[in-house]
Amino acid sequence: xxxQVRNVSKRFGTFQALDAVSLDVDGxxxxxxxxxxxxxxxxxxRIIAGLEEPDTGEILLEGEDATASPPQQRGVGFVFQHYxxxxxxxxxxxxxxxxxxxxxxxxxIRARVDELLxxxxxxxxxxxxxxxxxxGQRQRMALARALAPEPKVLLLDEPFGALDARVRxxxxxxxxxxxDETHTTTVFVTHDQEEAMEVAxxxxxxxxxxxxxxxxxxxxYDEPANEFVMGFVGQASRFGDxxxxxxxxxxxxxxxGTTREAQLERIVHLGFDVRCELxxxxxxxxxxxxxxxxxxxxxxxxxxxxxxxxxxxxxx
Amino acid sequence: MRRNxxxxxxxxxxxxILLAPLSMLFWRIWAEGLGKAWSAITEADxxxxxxxxxxxxxxxxxxxxxFGVVCALxxxxxxxxxxxxxxxxxxxxxALSPVVVGFSLYxxxxxxxxxxxxxxxxxxxxxxxxxxxxxxxxxxSVPFVAREVVPxxxxxxxxxxQAAYTLGASSWQTFWRITLPAIRWAIIYGVVVTTxxxxxxxxxxxxxxxxxxxxxxxxxxxxxxxxENLNQAGAYGVALLLGLISISVLIVMTLLRPKxxxx
Numbered sequence: 001x002x003x004q005v006r007n008v009s010k011r012f013g014t015f016q017a018l019d020a021v022s023l024d025v026d027g028x029x030x031x032x033x034x035x036x037x038x039x040x041x042x043x044x045x046r047i048i049a050g051l052e053e054p055d056t057g058e059i060l061l062e063g064e065d066a067t068a069s070p071p072q073q074r075g076v077g078f079v080f081q082h083y084x085x086x087x088x089x090x091x092x093x094x095x096x097x098x099x100x101x102x103x104x105x106x107x108x109i110r111a112r113v114d115e116l117l118x119x120x121x122x123x124x125x126x127x128x129x130x131x132x133x134x135x136g137q138r139q140r141m142a143l144a145r146a147l148a149p150e151p152k153v154l155l156l157d158e159p160f161g162a163l164d165a166r167v168r169x170x171x172x173x174x175x176x177x178x179x180d181e182t183h184t185t186t187v188f189v190t191h192d193q194e195e196a197m198e199v200a201x202x203x204x205x206x207x208x209x210x211x212x213x214x215x216x217x218x219x220x221y222d223e224p225a226n227e228f229v230m231g232f233v234g235q236a237s238r239f240g241d242x243x244x245x246x247x248x249x250x251x252x253x254x255x256x257g258t259t260r261e262a263q264l265e266r267i268v269h270l271g272f273d274v275r276c277e278l279x280x281x282x283x284x285x286x287x288x289x290x291x292x293x294x295x296x297x298x299x300x301x302x303x304x305x306x307x308x309x310x311x312x313x314x315x316x
Numbered sequence: 317m318r319r320n321x322x323x324x325x326x327x328x329x330x331x332x333i334l335l336a337p338l339s340m341l342f343w344r345i346w347a348e349g350l351g352k353a354w355s356a357i358t359e360a361d362x363x364x365x366x367x368x369x370x371x372x373x374x375x376x377x378x379x380x381x382x383f384g385v386v387c388a389l390x391x392x393x394x395x396x397x398x399x400x401x402x403x404x405x406x407x408x409x410x411a412l413s414p415v416v417v418g419f420s421l422y423x424x425x426x427x428x429x430x431x432x433x434x435x436x437x438x439x440x441x442x443x444x445x446x447x448x449x450x451x452x453x454x455x456x457s458v459p460f461v462a463r464e465v466v467p468x469x470x471x472x473x474x475x476x477x478q479a480a481y482t483l484g485a486s487s488w489q490t491f492w493r494i495t496l497p498a499i500r501w502a503i504i505y506g507v508v509v510t511t512x513x514x515x516x517x518x519x520x521x522x523x524x525x526x527x528x529x530x531x532x533x534x535x536x537x538x539x540x541x542x543x544e545n546l547n548q549a550g551a552y553g554v555a556l557l558l559g560l561i562s563i564s565v566l567i568v569m570t571l572l573r574p575k576x577x578x579x
Contacts, residue, residue, distance in 0.1 A: 078482040084475035098483035
């Protein structure tokens, strides 16, 4: 199901959470809303779900105006950062909740819950209570619960935000595979650019209640629309008049006319890559990334003067 | 060492303040003979007094339970003008002496009060009858359910309810299936405390009931009645029975208390 956001604004007291936001999400896509905290991404997601009302603007689901419909009638599945597990119900009853509300036949509910327990790899946990599950298991349960009534749209609000790094990585891959199997239109909110780039087909970058850019992960990195996107998605430093990625800078030991002089402050070994932290004549810090082999040929040492040239820089 | 000091202080305090007077009551009944206390309890007017008390409990507790839950939901989940005022007003009965409550009701439903003449004209006897006694009992026991439920509602937050909405549940279904199970222990505690308060109410009811033996006398008023008429054994007996009812309410509450951890 496609989602269209038309000129949506929302204010909380004096705080402008969303400022005339418009956005199109294609049916069947996996989209990330990416931005720093306070950028309005969660508010936008909650407005799409009907959990929050926009002050102005419209939400269209499958081309139909849904702005006034309550969340019950929107056919969305919602996953919360802190799981929102029904604590007094077993895992099985949590997952069955939406189906019971729809008064589906008991045998059908049982079959569907079994199928979902299998899908989220919680077989054998059906009779436990949420308190007896780990964070990752609770979030998988919450996902199964949201998927049970077969929503047309799946919305996830920082779904992996409360989990540790290893479980996060696991669930990211899992969400991607799930989407590839079901093709349910999915929108998830994250402040982690790596997560957005790794999982989503399209990334919507938000800042201060506005959409800065909508693009695929690659385009977003290679063709950022403005300074904010350049700095938020991937590493970037100011270099002369423009902005440049650390790996788009070339480091030499001799000046050649187009280079700028800089002092090497520190060398950081990242494994395959080496990051050189430098300061230019004006004392502004920036960094250059190069392969370990290249760094070894140059025989770099902290404190020495080097010359830097950009292969590719962007001016906004 | 320090733990012992704390423990002894707490226990000693409870012993002197709570247990000593109640033990004295038991002791006196024993000394005076159980027979006298028993005959006082089984007297027709005493039985009637207990009946009146139970009627008041049976009306005030359910009403205040429903009101308390609705009120707590409004205070925690809704935004509306005057919310702070509602929040403060719920606690009013805690601050007001029951005697003041009784006197205010007496004035309101009296011959020159705002409501009194209307009821008199319609042939409804409010004062010195059950209606005013019910109102007095409700008034003094308003805060307890709301006060138990408000912090629990705050603690559980509204995400579970929102999750239920997105799964298709109406507000009503969400209340019965999600909110109510989550606050059920708070409600039960609230009901127990409200019941105890209604059972023990004296001041407000004393003023509006007129204290007519065999008609508008409650159990607590009966104790006072016996005491004033120098029937000490009777006073002990009725007081003891009231105490036992309260203690059994407490025991029921303790038995119902869920085990820590999983709920």
